[in-house]
Amino acid sequence: MKKIGIIGGGAMGSGIAQVFAQKGHSVALYDTNQEALNRSKQNLAKTFEKLVAKEKYTEDQAQEIQQNIEYVSDLVAFAEVDLMIEAIVENLEIKQAVFKQVEEIVSDTCVLASNTSSLSIASIASACTKPERVIGIHFFNPAPLMALVEIIPAVQTQEGLAEEIKTLIQSVGKLPVITKDTPGFIVNRVARPFYGEAIRILEEGVADTETIDFAMTSLGSFRMGPFELMDFIGHDVNYRVTESVFEAFFYDPRFKPSFSQKRLFEAGYYGRKSGRGFYNYAEGIEKKAPSQDQALLEKIYNRILVMLINEAADALFLNIASKEDLDTAMTKGVNYPKGLLKWADEYGIENVKNDLDELYNHYHEDRYRLSPIIRNMVKNNQTFY
Numbered sequence: 001m002k003k004i005g006i007i008g009g010g011a012m013g014s015g016i017a018q019v020f021a022q023k024g025h026s027v028a029l030y031d032t033n034q035e036a037l038n039r040s041k042q043n044l045a046k047t048f049e050k051l052v053a054k055e056k057y058t059e060d061q062a063q064e065i066q067q068n069i070e071y072v073s074d075l076v077a078f079a080e081v082d083l084m085i086e087a088i089v090e091n092l093e094i095k096q097a098v099f100k101q102v103e104e105i106v107s108d109t110c111v112l113a114s115n116t117s118s119l120s121i122a123s124i125a126s127a128c129t130k131p132e133r134v135i136g137i138h139f140f141n142p143a144p145l146m147a148l149v150e151i152i153p154a155v156q157t158q159e160g161l162a163e164e165i166k167t168l169i170q171s172v173g174k175l176p177v178i179t180k181d182t183p184g185f186i187v188n189r190v191a192r193p194f195y196g197e198a199i200r201i202l203e204e205g206v207a208d209t210e211t212i213d214f215a216m217t218s219l220g221s222f223r224m225g226p227f228e229l230m231d232f233i234g235h236d237v238n239y240r241v242t243e244s245v246f247e248a249f250f251y252d253p254r255f256k257p258s259f260s261q262k263r264l265f266e267a268g269y270y271g272r273k274s275g276r277g278f279y280n281y282a283e284g285i286e287k288k289a290p291s292q293d294q295a296l297l298e299k300i301y302n303r304i305l306v307m308l309i310n311e312a313a314d315a316l317f318l319n320i321a322s323k324e325d326l327d328t329a330m331t332k333g334v335n336y337p338k339g340l341l342k343w344a345d346e347y348g349i350e351n352v353k354n355d356l357d358e359l360y361n362h363y364h365e366d367r368y369r370l371s372p373i374i375r376n377m378v379k380n381n382q383t384f385y
Contacts, residue, residue, distance in 0.1 A: 147174055
């Protein structure tokens with residue numbers, strides 16, 4: 001797969017183009033908006049100026065890489081590409097229309113991929129006359145810096161294509177993981193309790209945002225606490241992902257969104273980008289000092305951690321991905337300090353079971369149901385590794 005066609009000149013599409021161009025691939029970057037293409041070209045030039053200054057590349061190498069990318073506004077340029085990657089708006093109907101259009105232009109052997117973070121690959125593939133060549137290739141933003149790439153074969157995808165794409169992704173210096181075509185794939189599914197359970201703890205009045213964030217960064221060594229991270233991502237993005245995963249899982253209570261975040265979303269309080277989210281980013285306003293009550297901090301940390309472990313374990317139980325890929329996805333996709341299944345072994349499988357059973361017995365909500373794999377492991381005295 002020497003020539004790559006990328007649809008979407010935004011940050012994600014441009015980033016993916018850079019990844020392939022840096023490894024010598026010929027790239028055609030397409031967008032209907034000429035301004036977006038011009039901006040992408042300018043931003044890439046600035047990026048390589050910095051990389052040359054840092055002596056990551058010579059001037060000649062930087063120029064050669066940039067010349068590997070052709071900026072096009074006509075899909076006819078995709079006639080000879082070996083792989084097309086779509087990186088546009090997260091709208092199923094629009095993606096289906098694009099795939100249908102592209103299929104009429106590319107060769108019969110061209111692989112068609114979507115960079116979707118949550119939509120069904122099977123649904124996207126259904127728009128094609130040759131759905132067996134459709135697959136998901138989900139890069140994380142910013143693509144040139146983030147190592148993880150989720151590879152998602154659909155039910156229609158031809159056998160062996162996922163492994164072929166895995167080899168390609170490895171060749172451009174990325175860490176691929178293969179996951180089933182289920183809502184949220186690995187990362188956006190397994191990470192939900194980090195946000196959802198933190199908000200639940202806040203809504204119950206157990207602790208404030210500062211204390212919950214402090215518990216996860218000080219005891220769990222997470223780079224950011226859940227509220228800091230949601231404000232950083234933006235509630236216009238994070239809330240919509242939570243809502244779409246909840247709906248896609250047939251309204252499973254484990255993925256239920258919160259009114260607290262919905263109200264921020266409705267108010268336009270998106271977080272850092274808007275100046276206000278769970279925190280107020282106006283000049284002169286400082287965060288409150290978190291509680292130093294060790295028992296409270298441990299209670300918060302343990303509760304969120306076991307919910308995360310349970311979600312990762314359930315993904316393994318349902319064969320969404322291998323245990324190695326599940327742990328790689330969380331450490332390389334969202335920078336967790338440890339893989340959750342390795343973390344489970346450290347925390348103690350029986351402790352995970354006891355903590356979750358206690359939560360379930362207290363709330364009697366399906367949200368806290370223990371994955372069968374954990375109960376079986378305790379029964380048979382097993383660990384994940």
